[in-house]
Amino acid sequence: MLTEDMANIYVGPKRKKFHLHKELLCARSGYFTRSLAGDFKEREEKAVYLPDDDVASFELLVLWIYGSKLKAPGNSEELSRYLAVYVMGEKFFMEGLRNAITDSVKACYLNASAKASPEQLEYLYNNTSATCQLRLLAARTAAMDLYGRTKHLPDSLRELIKKCPDFAADFAEALLRFSAGEPRYLSREKDCEYHEHQDGKSCV
Numbered sequence: 105m106l107t108e109d110m111a112n113i114y115v116g117p118k119r120k121k122f123h124l125h126k127e128l129l130c131a132r133s134g135y136f137t138r139s140l141a142g143d144f145k146e147r148e149e150k151a152v153y154l155p156d157d158d159v160a161s162f163e164l165l166v167l168w169i170y171g172s173k174l175k176a177p178g179n180s181e182e183l184s185r186y187l188a189v190y191v192m193g194e195k196f197f198m199e200g201l202r203n204a205i206t207d208s209v210k211a212c213y214l215n216a217s218a219k220a221s222p223e224q225l226e227y228l229y230n231n232t233s234a235t236c237q238l239r240l241l242a243a244r245t246a247a248m249d250l251y252g253r254t255k256h257l258p259d260s261l262r263e264l265i266k267k268c269p270d271f272a273a274d275f276a277e278a279l280l281r282f283s284a285g286e287p288r289y290l291s292r293e294k295d296c297e298y299h300e301h302q303d304g305k306s307c308v
């Protein structure tokens with residue numbers, strides 16, 4: 105049973121208000137625990153302001169907090185939103201949310217409903233940490249699309265490689281792995297592949 109203790113989260117430049125159970129927010133996110141329990145102004149108001157975050161992406165985060173299973177993104181626009189939620193998952197210290205997003209993005213690749221464009225790869229690499237496993241999934245999938253099918257690097261990827269050395273390294277390693285015999289497809293079975301588990305445990 106949830107307590108009636110609520111918090112208001114104001115998202116985006118127009119301050120869209122989300123009225124949420126504080127208990128759930130704090131259980132899922134170290135960021136909100138600190139923001140709502142810390143000894144500063146936000147505690148009295150039980151409010152947090154997130155002017156730089158995207159409202160549609162925050163709505164997905166709220167669905168997840170309240171226990172909904174996130175669907176696989178069905179097109180490129182939805183994929184962009186999911187990548188933004190992943191970035192929120194780093195900012196708000198929400199490992200479970202990050203893993204849920206990774207599962208959804210993986211399902212999106214498996215359904216072939218969308219794949220990360222060079223622009224989306226650039227966004228992901230510019231806005232996540234070096235420990236981000238979703239980066240690896242996205243870089244390997246980009247390599248999978250090309251390996252064995254072409255001798256030519258598309259111009260858009262060439263540009264991305266010049267701009268983004270971390271992507272270049274992950275992309276090159278993926279190609280090496282494929283040439284060493286690693287399967288060039290994503291597995292539906294390996295549940296925790298590309299997950300992050302700081303406590304060393306797995307989901308199953």
Ligand SMILES: [Zn+2]
Nearest residue numbers: 296299306307
């Ligand atoms: Zn896991």
